[in-house]
Structures are given as C-alpha cells and as structure tokens.
Amino acid sequence: MRIVIYSMLLLLIAIQYPLWLGKGGWLKVYEMEKQLELQQAKNSLLSLRNAKLTGDVNDLKDGTRASEERARVEHGMIKEGEFFVQILPAEKASASQMDGVKPATTK
Template identity: 55%
Template sequence: MRLISIALAVLLLLIQYPLWLGKGGWLAVADMRDQVGTTRHKTELLEARNAKLESEVRDLRDGTGAVEERARYELGMIKQNEIFVQVLRKDEQPAVSMTVPPPPPEPKEKQGR
C-alpha cells in the first residue's frame, strides 16, 4: 500500500510539472501577461507620439504659423525691424548668437548723362 501511495505521489508531481513550469504553464502565462501589459503601455506612448508628430506635420504643411514659430524658437530668427531681447538669470548662458542680415542697400539713382 505504501508503494502505491509513493507511486501516486510521484505521478501527481509529474503531472503537475507541466502545469506550473511547462511551456504553457501558469508561470509562463503570468510572464506573458506582464509582457502584454508592458507592450500595451509602450504602444500607447508611441501612438500618442505619432499623433503629436502627425499634427505637427499637418501644421507645417497647411499653415505658415508653425514654420514661423519653429524658425523663431529653434533657429533664433527674428523679423526685420524686430528687436530680440533676452533676459538672463545669473546662472544662465545666453542663447546662440543669431544675427539678422543687414537690410539691402538702397538702389542708387541713375545720374543723368
């Protein structure tokens, strides 16, 4: 009788092994659920980033406001007859020096012969 009990216990353990530690076992399923959650989160972040980039591309294609804003903030450009004022704190460095080209020279009048 004792031998049968031991044999049944060993058989039970052999049957339980794939359930817990096998390829489709509970532990593998739990790991896959964690991976799915992580992947979903990454996908949501990437979708939000794509939507933002798509909106920016649409703005750049359709209007000049986005182009002007980008030129001002990223390239430091200003319009003619505008004055750029930059207020710095003691610990800040000045922005890269961007200069506006001088206005074109006035056309010279042709002198009579």
C-alpha cells in the same frame, strides 16, 4: 498498498510539473502577461508621441503658423513691421557694457 499510494502520488506530481513549470505553464503565462502589460504601456506612450508628430507634420504641410514659429525660433526671423527686442540678463548686460570701457589708470 503503500506502493500503489506512492506511485499515484508520484504520478500526480509528474502531471503537475508541466502545469506549473512547463513550456506553457502558469508561471510562464504570468511572466508573459507582465511583459505584455509593459509593452502595452510603451506602445501607448509611442502612440501619443506619434499623434503629436502627425499633428506637427499636418500643421507644417497645411498651416503657416508652425513654419512661421520655426522661422522665428530657429532662424531669428521677424515679419515686416515688427521689432526684435532682446533683453539680456543683468549679469550679461553689465559684462558686455564693461567690455567696451577701458579701466582707468592712475599715475
């Protein structure tokens, strides 16, 4: 009788092994679900980036504001009738003013 009980218990354990630890077991499914969630989060971030880039491309193709902005920022271009004013920080302004001034010499 004990042999039958032990053999049944052993068969029960043998059946449970693939369910828990096998190729399609619950632990593998759990790991795959976590990987799927991570990949979906990455994909949503990339989708947002792609939507922004698509908007930039469409604006560059159709509108003039984006190309005008890039010309201003990257190449320092200005429109006719506009004035370009550059304000230097106090540290740089005083250093550039001092470059043109010779120090006084005492005799």
